Amino acid sequence: MVSAPSVSSLTLLFIPISSLRAPSEGDSTNLDAAIESLLNVEKQMRLAGDVAGTRKAAIDIVELCYKAGAWKTLNDQIVLLSKRRGQLKQAITAMVQKAMEYIDLTPDMDTRIELIKTLSSVSAGKIYVEIERARLIKRLAKIKEEQGQIDEAADLMQEVAVETFGSMAKTEKIAFILEQVRLCLDRQDYVRAQILSRKISTRVFDADPSKEKKKPKEGDNMVQDAPADIPSLLELKRIYYELMIQYYTHNNDYMEICRCYKAIYDIPAIKEDPTKWIPILRKICWYLVLAPHDPMQSSILNATLEDRNLSEIPNFRITLKRLADLLCLSLQEAEKHLSDMVNSKSLIAKINRPMGVVSFLTAQDTNATLNSWATNLEKLLDLVEKSCHQIHKETMIHKAVLKA
Template identity: 25%
Template sequence: MSGREDPLKAEKDFSATLDENIPLIEKLTDYKQAIDKYLVLEKQTRQSSDLASSKRVLVKIVETLVDNNDWDYLDDLLTILSKKHGQLKSSIQTLIKSTIDKLPNLDENVKKELDLKIKLIETIRTITDKKIFVEVERAIVLKNLSEIYLEKFNNLDKATEILCDLQVETYSLMPFQTKIEYILEQIRLTLAKKDFSQAKILSRKILLKSLKNFEKAEYLKSVYLKYLLDISTHERDYISIVKNSLLLIELSNIKENEVEYKSLLVSIIYYIILSSYDNYQSDLINKIKINSVFIKNVDSPIFKLLEIFTTNELIHWSNIEQIYKQEYFDKSDIFKDEINYKNLQKRIVEHNLRIINKYYQFIKLDRLSYLLQLSESQAETNVSELVNSGMINAKINRPQGIVKFDKVNPVPKTSIGNEKGEAPSANESINELLNDWIYDVDKLLEEVDSIGHLINKEEMMYGIKQKA
């Protein structure tokens, strides 16, 4: 029995009867006799479709059993009353909500009481299965059960499985802020499990632009952005780290924590120079370079990295190591990761190749390897990689040991202009347009993927509703 819809009007009003009988029942010394009398009233109010009176009686039943510490009887009645013929949906909701409100009375540090609590939650879980009108109550008890498995049994897998069982984003009755908090907790547990793929799927259920105009909006936005940073850090998606970090430093609760704020600013600089060069990266690094926040709050040598990576000059890896390694890189968690450190070297090689491409039409392979501070085979490999990625146009003549660069510059320019501050040429404008288009198409495909995921969820929920 899934419960009847609430009536517009009761067939008979039992409010006067309850006003007369409840005080008399409360005086009974045997609580089981009291429950029997309440059950008689429950039947009468249910059969007469008196919703208000039905709710009053059900609340009294829960209160009487809890006051007398008879949780087992309450557990039995939860199932029995929720399945009664003609039971109203709002009455079932009230019965479950009243029980949930009393659950904190059970001490989780006492094994017997903890077992009782788990038993009651499992009963509520069964009663509420596939019932939309009690979906919020179901979410509340499952969150509680998840916390119990995590904190009392140290069972992260079970806690995550329980919490991620629900798609709360489809719950029409759940307040928006509660939905966000629930999804964030799902993401937190999946990240704790190191299940970054699932965490990424869950993160798509939240839209950044929706995190505003409610009480805890800014705090929840900061939590969400930090989770996105964890996911992007695992994937080494440097540009996403920069993008989300730039949003994070705008939040007042982050600005109030000076240590965290300055650490974020430094990490933004490190990650933007680690990002692969394209139109979007070039635009961001130039915007960061002229942002006074970074100029004021970041050590000048670190800030100077922005200048080094945006000028038309070769970068010597040996000089970078000498200046930065011991003083800065060795103290940063970012560059303690060996892969990130190797990627930094790779970005310097890529930068140097772009500069060489800009000024050379032909260059000897041995001269190129000298300028790049690499072996000839390494230089050749790097040229090939950049040609394949479309960053430069070049051909290698192996018999003659010559690299020929195409003078049509494929390097995407930013909205700020080229490196010299000049207006872009026709070719540069075309390349910028194409790079913008490529980036927009990537973003579009990402959104389509996200929408497809949400549509699948909706179809699943619709199927469940039809069966219910």
Template identity: 70%
Template sequence: MAMENAGNLEAAIEQLLNAEKQARLAGDVAATRNAVTEILRMCFEARAWKTLNDQIVLLSKRRGQLKQAVTAMVQQAMQYIDETPDLETRIELIKILNSVSAGKIYVEIERARLIKKLAKIKEEQGLIAEAADLMQEIAVETFGAMAKTEKIAFILEQVRLCLDRQDYVRAQILSRKISTRVFDADVSKEKKKPKEGDNVVEEAPVDIPSLPELKRIYYELMIRYYSHKNDYLEICRCYKAIYEIPSVKENPAEWIPILRKICWYLVLSPHDPMQSSLLNSTLEDKNLSEIPNFKLLLKQLVTMEVIQWTTLWDSYKDEFENESNLGKNLGEKAAEDLRERVIEHNIIVISKYYGKITLKRLAELLCLSVQKAEKHLSDMVVSKALVAKIDRPMGIVCFQRAKDSNDVLNSWAANLERLLDLVEKSCHQIHKETMVHKAALKV
């Protein structure tokens, strides 16, 4: 019975191949497309997967095959991928379709989707490096007909796989293909109907997330990348961007944990203008009153008073140890960095109140040894967070105010003015002495 069915299938395919040839040579697009799709449908219904693969290759290689027929064939065969009986058959079908669509610009979107499916299978098998290499073959940013959300989702998948294989350099390069401004675009204002001559953009598949969801995925991946580098300020900015998503801001169960993380990473970030700006803007947030402990923590950083490390750590130790990022605790490194930030804050406060101070007294105020206090001060001077000079034989630190270019020019102008006044007075005195000497000679 099976042989009889196989014979019937071959006979039916032969008839359709003849019909396809006549339609193709006559340039009849609709008839060629119908014949091609009918052949694939018959193979699928008969569950003749090997015959299906053979027919896809055969039809794609026929002389003068029409683009529309190849496109219809690839699109139809893609619907059968999830219906395959086993993984081996599925991979074989995907590879056949991938080889057929390779190098053909009119099925580039279909090829990208095929590669994504194959990469997912490789990842499920534990072959993350192979999956990442497969995804990197496709440059979707050049696909004019692909929907914007689908492009972003594809690039984010490339970034995720690179992070999974710990290829942080390539992950950063790929992430730069996405402009963050695209997440803030107003979808309602985008033109719906393309003008004549414009490229027709395909609709994104149903499983592709919306722009706000993609924004969250993007920043979560960036948090993974910056966590590897321990770049606390950039992690804080990523959490800030997630916090600004409307769906997050409307749900206290979501925004409270994110706001807590924003506060912790602000405290962990080294002192600079960007950190100071974010710190002040976060303090002005009304939602911060919902977590008063963290509001108090941020206020201590903007108040020009010395912070006692032991008191601070006793108050926030439990909060710090229970805080997690990407499913992990902040860790011992973050605890050390927190103490560093407190020491930096204290040195800045001391520099505001003292013009000169002994190293011994500075170490007492910082609750450190003289050597450690000197090291922290030197590090801040090198990083240009502070202007200071240390007289080591005398054991005195002199804090100098940083001058901008206008102040320097004004001081030079004042010095020159004083110099010219001195020269003028000297000339006047010399002239006066000369006159007195001449008068004395005449007498």
């Protein structure tokens, strides 16, 4: 039989922690005594199966150590509470979540790293705090990256497989995997970056965010809301394709680079801003020209030619030296590759060697020139007619107002 908690213990349990005198950093005697009293209460509540009481006692111990500035004691108590016999998972979850609030309040970087490592070790292997552990690992990897330890940061992130987390929000999962991909690209581990990128299905970016979330069925895991710093789904789409552009650039896969830019170009926020879509549409055209001719290239080419925004982009004339710089080739190699593509009819180009200029304009016959002039004149006359109509309309409105 488990004995009931004593009156003094229950009284201590339900006294607000703010009413207790927080011991100073050097006042270790009072701090130890206060912690010992709360540990006794926690033990009685835990053995009695009181979830709320056990959780509150654990949180009070964490808060007491923080207010006293005893960071080493805080780490020790977190480990001690997590290892107590028959510890309730609700208490561990509450304790970890409360201690995570103090990470940004640590006095120095060493203390911050030690607290993150303590919480990470306590959360390891526990499904009910797997999301908290993933967030802790992400923060620790960020610190390692800021210290210039890219390899250590990448190794830390690869320990966590968030795609198996049923209660993590979809956007937070994608953001975590994208961080794994980015760190692998930063340390030039292209094979692992490709493997990690395949965990994200591109169809997830086409989901309609306006649709209401389905109500979880009884017994299903509740999905937690993503933190405020997690980007939106469309922003994650842009980040994903920008990372894939880095990967395909390493492999010189111009067709895939073009497809990535095309996916970014189709994002509504990009298409609505000319300052954003104009440089992207230019790059689509560049890599479309460099891509080998195949059915996919022809399909994207035809779709691009039908885009009305293409008329907003001026025709380029480019120097041979600049072309060689863009392709990371010497002048002789760039000229040879360009000549080979012209001979294979992959593109139309003319090289002016004395001036060092490459022209990609197609030669037009007299009929085509006359047709283009006729089209331009038709557009001009249409604009004049519309302008006259608007002037006449405004004049009539103005006269009507004066008569009134």
